Amino acid sequence: MEPEWEYAARGSASEDGKPGRVFPWGNKWDRRLSNNASLHAGKDLVNASDWNTWYEGDQKSKFPLTTPVGLFPKSVSPFGVHDMAGNAWEWCEDSEAPYGNPTHKKETNKTMRVRRGGSWANVALRLACPNPDTCKRAK
Numbered sequence: 001m002e003p004e005w006e007y008a009a010r011g012s013a014s015e016d017g018k019p020g021r022v023f024p025w026g027n028k029w030d031r032r033l034s035n036n037a038s039l040h041a042g043k044d045l046v047n048a049s050d051w052n053t054w055y056e057g058d059q060k061s062k063f064p065l066t067t068p069v070g071l072f073p074k075s076v077s078p079f080g081v082h083d084m085a086g087n088a089w090e091w092c093e094d095s096e097a098p099y100g101n102p103t104h105k106k107e108t109n110k111t112m113r114v115r116r117g118g119s120w121a122n123v124a125l126r127l128a129c130p131n132p133d134t135c136k137r138a139k
Helices: 002-010 037-041 048-062
Strands: 090-096 109-116
Touching: 002 090, 002 109, 037 048
Parallel strands: none
Antiparallel strands: 090 109
C-alpha cells in the first residue's frame, strides 16, 4: 500500500507535528546517498535540459544502472530499509488515485498502479518521499 511505503521511507511525524523526513536519510539532498541520475552525472542535474544532455549523451549506452541493494548504507530509512530512494522504482499495491485522497478506493483507475521512490535515472525531485510528483502512475 502506498501509505505504508511512504511511512517506511520517511518515518513518522515528530512529536511537534513536523512531517517525517524528505528523503529516507534526512531532509537534505545529497546525490552520493543513493543510486540516481545526479550521482552518475557527477553533478546535481537541476533541470530537464541538464538531464537530457546527460541521458542522451553517453548514458543510454550504459543502461541499466541498477545496483545491489544496500550499496548506500548511509541512506537507510528510519526503519533501516535500504534503497527507498533511487535504484529501482517501488511498485505499490494501490491503484492510481489522486495523491492523499481519503476516498482512494472509490476513485481508482484499476488499470494503473502506483510506483514510488524513483530510480537510477531520476533526480532529487523524483526521489523525495512526500512529494506528490514522485507518485508516478504506471501500467
